[in-house]
Amino acid sequence: MPNRPYLFPIAIAILGLSFLLNLSLGSVWIPFGEIVTGLFSGEWNKSSWEQIIINYRLPKALVAIFAGIGLSLSGLQMQTFFRNPLAGPFVxxxxxxxxxxxxxxxLAGSTFGFALSGVNSWAIAFAGVLGAGLVLSxxxxxxxxVKDSMTLLIVGLMFGSTVSAVISVLSYFSGAEALKLFTVWSMGSLGALGWSQVGILGVLILLGCIPVFSSIKSYNALLLGESYAKSMGIRTEKMRWLMIGSTGILAGGITAFCGPIAFIGIAVPHLARIVWKSSDHRILFPASALIGAILLLLCDAAGQLPGFASTLPINAVTSLVGAPIVIGLILKRNFSRDF
Incomplete structure (x- = not known):
């Protein structure tokens, strides 16, 4: 199947334009030229523009890139591992x-009748990482x-259902203020992180990507089943642990810092297959990373509601974009030949 290598430079150019567009749009429009000049020279025509870009929009754009890459790669891994086109990073x-x-x-403090103090972005991220780590363990x-991947998929879904039930119980008994705080977090946000948190998220994404690109040649064989992969000399047990660990770091870290972000991990790998017309993971992994970063940057830019002071939750925007893509893929069955 054709790999269309010429699309990579085009995708990189689109990523750069999407990055600038994300920095420009918002309640205050900042011209592209001023952004480029300010970032490279450090000289800004307006101090307010510098504050907006450096302290808010630039870290938010970097988080969008990190989250788009991480969710796309973890989603592609899960689709390959379970040989299921509708598997995602959260299965x-x-x-x-x-x-x-x-x-x-x-919610726990409100549920049991006492107030928790010191609930800030660091505490939220730490609690999210701890919870993801426990479930990953x-x-x-x-x-x-369990050696069968389908059984593991079912168990993973049961874990998710059980945890969701516990969250529902806590939500039912919690106070209105705590419930609103948790509801806002569950809608997802890319703009709540400072520079130090952006750096930690970037390190997590890098750690989660190392297993992917160190074993990238082995993923193609897994599409034909574990028995075929073993006959090709691939250590399937090692690959299983690499994929679970990588997905845990990527999906867990992104959720802890940004909240749940829907559909990117499911839709983007299919978009990469359609655009590049390839099922080769040496093509799909970098292609998915690029498309994921571009799509999340554009979704975040659309969610800024340019010209207005309010913004939309990123989870709502990605769902509005991703759901039609997944529905179209189901109706057309374009993905059936790849699994």
């Missing part, structure tokens, strides 16, 4: 685990005992 329940950690932090224990 193992790791995102729900991050949500449970945040729910306990925000449980999934890893099950993966050690």
């Amino acid at each position: 193992l329940g790791i995102s729900s685990g991050a949500g449970l950690g945040v729910a306990i932090l925000m 449980a999934v890893s224990l099950v993966a050690w005992k």
Whole structure:
């Protein structure tokens, strides 16, 4: 199948334009030229523009790139691992685990009649990482005992359902203020992180991507089943642990810092297959990373509602964009030949 290598420079150019567009749009329009000049020379015509770009829009744009890359790569891994076109980065329940950690932090105090102080972005991120880590440990224990990938998929979904039920119980008994705080978090946000948190998220994305690109040649064989992969000399057990660990770091870290972000991990790998007309993972991984970053930047730019002071939750925008893509793929069955 044709790989269309000429599309990579085009995608990189679109990524650059999407990055500038994301920095420009908002309640205050800032021209492209002023952004480029300010970022490279450090000289701004207006001090307010510098404050807006450096302290808010630039870290938010970087978070969008990191989250788009991480969700797309983890979604592609899960689709390959389970050989299921509708698998996403959250099928193992790791995102729900991050949500449970945040729910306990925000809702447990209200549920049991006392107020929790010091609930800030650092505490939320730590609680999310801890919750995702606990669920990842449980999934890893099950993966050690269960060798069948379909069984592991079912167990992961059950983990997610159980955790969601616990969150629902906590939500039911919590106070209105705590419930509103958790509801806002569950809508997702790319703009709540400072520079130090952006750096930590970037390190997590890098750590999660290392297993992907260190074993990229082995993913193509997994599409034909574990038995075929073993006959090709691939250590499937090692690949299983690499994919679970990578997805846990990527999806869990992004959810902990940004909240749940829907549909990017499911839709983007299919878009990469359609645009590049390839099922080769040496093409799909970088293609998915580029499309994921571009799509989340554009969704965030659209959610800024240019010219207005208010913004839309990023989860709502990605759902509005991603859901029609997934529905169209289901109706056309374009993905059936790749699994």
